[in-house]
Amino acid sequence: MKRILVCPVCKSKDLELDAGGYTGKYYCKNCGYIGSYVLEMTEGEYRQLIEGEEIEKKKDDKIKPKGVRED
Numbered sequence: 481m482k483r484i485l486v487c488p489v490c491k492s493k494d495l496e497l498d499a500g501g502y503t504g505k506y507y508c509k510n511c512g513y514i515g516s517y518v519l520e521m522t523e524g525e526y527r528q529l530i531e532g533e534e535i536e537k538k539k540d541d542k543i544k545p546k547g548v549r550e551d
């Protein structure tokens with residue numbers, strides 16, 4: 481099973497090994513995160529993670545409604 485590396489900060493897959501892998505740290509091209517800790521998961525797990533994030537965002541919208549009030 482192929483695993484992908486995911487940024488723990490922004491959940492981007494756009495990671496590369498810093499300095500050609502010499503330091504063993506990863507660099508996120510999306511948010512600029514540099515560190516040896518990254519998430520490692522399969523494509524399926526990644527999809528679940530992203531879907532979970534989107535559900536969280538929808539919950540926030542319910543807690544803090546924007547726009548027209550119904551009363």
Ligand SMILES: [Zn+2]
Pocket residue numbers: 487488489490491492508509510511512513
């Ligand atoms: Zn990132």
